[in-house]
Structures are given as structure tokens and as C-alpha cells.
Amino acid sequence: MGEGGVLVDxxxxxxxxxxxxxxxxGVLVGGGEPGPVYFDVGSGPDVPSTSHWTAYDGRSRRPRAEALRAVCACGWRGAAEYPLDWxxxxxxxxYEADVDLAGPLADWTAHLSVVRDAAVPLPxxxxxxLVEMAEQLNATAADAPLAALRAAGVLERIAARAGRESAGALCDDGMSAEAVATALGTTHSKALVLLLSAQDR
Incomplete structure (x- = not known):
């Protein structure tokens, strides 16, 4: 779920x-991004909603998308717009239409390249x-799911400890949340949480 109970797909x-x-x-209506679409499921306090592009088809009083573009959870929006041929x-x-999404996907992939280039490279x-570990875990999950789950738990604890120690060293060096976010390819708020958590060690 996204913020405010909006289903983000x-x-x-x-x-x-x-x-x-x-x-x-992402969708554009009247040159801007519309709010989420709500679904009428009868009475009740919770009204489900979504911002998935396929919901903006003009049916059941929903807005009708005029164009598509790439969007990212970090807030980035693609400059290119791809008009829909209604x-x-x-x-x-x-969701049943044959809509070409190659343009938005290529734009998002280009955005990721910029993020990846700014991130600190892994040795x-x-x-x-990490690649070998992922392959081994996936193979073990298919053959012995409990063993894979146990291994995932061990890795979580190892990663959490190494993460706290690394974030602590960055705090000691006075590195800013902005610099950490760029180096990790994450959001400012997640980087800030990492640094603040490390201060509690």
C-alpha cells in the first residue's frame, strides 16, 4: 500500500x-497527473483506490488518460509523453488494450542508469x-524452502549488523543524508533513517 491507503502497483x-x-x-489528464481512482464497493469506511495507469480509462466516471509517461517512486517524472490513441x-x-509501454520503460531504465552511475560501486x-548467494538461495528455495528461509534470516541479521556499523562510521565521518542517499541509490528519508538508527548504537 502507498501513502493514504492508495494502492500503488x-x-x-x-x-x-x-x-x-x-x-x-504514469498518466496525464489535462496536462497534469490526476489523483487516485476510487472504486465504489458500497458503504463502509474504507474505499479502495489505485493510481495504476490501467484504471484511467474513462469508465465508471473515472478520468480518461490522455498520455502516458514514466514515473519513479523517488519522485522523478519522465519528460517524454506518449499519447494514447483512443x-x-x-x-x-x-488493461485489455494493446498499449505499447516501450517508451515509458526505456525512459525509466535511462533514469536508473543515472542513479546507478551516481551510486557507489560494489567491490x-x-x-x-551477492550474485552467487542469490542464485544459491533461489535454488534452495525450490528444493528446501525451510532451509532457504533460515538462510534468509541469517543474512538479514548479518546485513543489519553490517549496515548499522557502516552507517555508524558514516555518522562519525559527518556524511550527510543527501550524500548517503546518492551513494546508495535510495531516498533521502531512507538514508536519514539509516543514519539516525546508527546513532542509537
């Missing part, structure tokens, strides 16, 4: 950056170990 995600740079197809789409729901040996 990210279309793209990477292991490198997780939800900090999850990508999606004459071709017709009356069908957007080659460590990067190779």
Missing part, C-alpha cells in the same frame, strides 16, 4: 534499488558473491 522494480526506485507508467483503443478497458568480489 509498480510496474518495474530492481533488486539493486528496491522500492526506492520502483517504476511505473480511436484504436475504443471502448475496451485499458567486484562482493558483487560476485
Amino acid at each position: 509498480w510496474d518495474w522494480w530492481t533488486v539493486d534499488f528496491g522500492d526506492a526506485h520502483a517504476g511505473a507508467v 480511436e484504436t483503443i475504443g471502448d475496451q478497458p485499458l 567486484e568480489r562482493l558483487a560476485a558473491l
Whole structure:
């Protein structure tokens, strides 16, 4: 769930950056981004909503998307707009329409390249170990899920401890949350939480 109970369905995600740079197809209506779409499910305090691009098809009094563009969870928005051809789409729901998303995906991928280039590189040996570990964990999950789950727990604890120690060293060096966010390819708020947590060690 996103902020305020809005269901956020990210279309793209990477292991490198997780939800900090999850990508999606955004919509434009009247030149701007519309708010979330709400679904009428009868009475009750909770009204489900979404901001997924396929919901903006003009059906059931919902706004009709005029164009698509790439968006990222970090707040970045693609400059290129990709108009929707409603004459071709017709009356069908957007989720059933054959809409080409290659443009928004390419724009988001280019954005990730900029983020990746600004991030601190991993040492080659460590990067190779992480790839090997991921492959081994995936194979173990298929053959022995309990063992894989136990291994994941061990890795979480190792990572948490190493993360606290590393963040603590950065705090001692006086590194700013902005610099940490750029180096990690994450958001300012997540970097700040890392640094503040390290101060409690």
C-alpha cells in the first residue's frame, strides 16, 4: 500500500534499488497527473483506490488518460509523453488494450542508469558473491524452502549488523543524508533513517 491507503502497483522494480526506485507508467489528464481512482464497493469506511495507469480509462466516471509517461517512486517524472490513441483503443478497458509501454520503460531504465552511475560501486568480489548467494538461495528455495528461509534470516541479521556499523562510521565521518542517499541509490528519508538508527548504537 502507498501513502493514504492508495494502492500503488509498480510496474518495474530492481533488486539493486528496491522500492526506492520502483517504476511505473504514469498518466496525464489535462496536462497534469490526476489523483487516485476510487472504486465504489458500497458503504463502509474504507474505499479502495489505485493510481495504476490501467484504471484511467474513462469508465465508471473515472478520468480518461490522455498520455502516458514514466514515473519513479523517488519522485522523478519522465519528460517524454506518449499519447494514447483512443480511436484504436475504443471502448475496451485499458488493461485489455494493446498499449505499447516501450517508451515509458526505456525512459525509466535511462533514469536508473543515472542513479546507478551516481551510486557507489560494489567491490567486484562482493558483487560476485551477492550474485552467487542469490542464485544459491533461489535454488534452495525450490528444493528446501525451510532451509532457504533460515538462510534468509541469517543474512538479514548479518546485513543489519553490517549496515548499522557502516552507517555508524558514516555518522562519525559527518556524511550527510543527501550524500548517503546518492551513494546508495535510495531516498533521502531512507538514508536519514539509516543514519539516525546508527546513532542509537
